[in-house]
Amino acid sequence: MKYKLAVKPGTTRKNKTGGWRTYVPKFLHEKCIACNMCNLVCPENICYPNKKKKKNKSGKIYYQSDLKYCKGCGICAENCPAKAIIMQLDK
Ligand code: SF4
Ligand code: SF4
Helix, strand or coil, X not given: CCCCCCCCCCHHHHCCCHHHCCEEEEXXXXXXXXXXXXXXXXXXXXXXXXXXXXXXXXXXXXXXXXXXXXXXXXXXXXXXXXXXXXXXXXX
């Protein structure tokens, strides 16, 4: 018997899942080295260079996440090589 997965990574884009979380990532823009690791590891692929293409003092277009879909899992913070993301309680 074949089983099908009920969900696939990234499919929650169709549903705004941001209301579920307890923790939320805070991006420390000055530390960002724009390596894209947070987006690679994020289950929802919702970490992007900021839309206004603003740069930090190091000249990097810093990243942020789309909090409408962020579930607060913390994987981005765990894997950021620059320690540019911290998790904090969502208010
Ligand atoms: S993983 Fe960290 S340093 Fe890399 S783009 Fe994301 S926030 Fe910036
Ligand atoms: S906390 Fe999880 S869902 Fe939210 S941006 Fe980071 S990796 Fe993505």
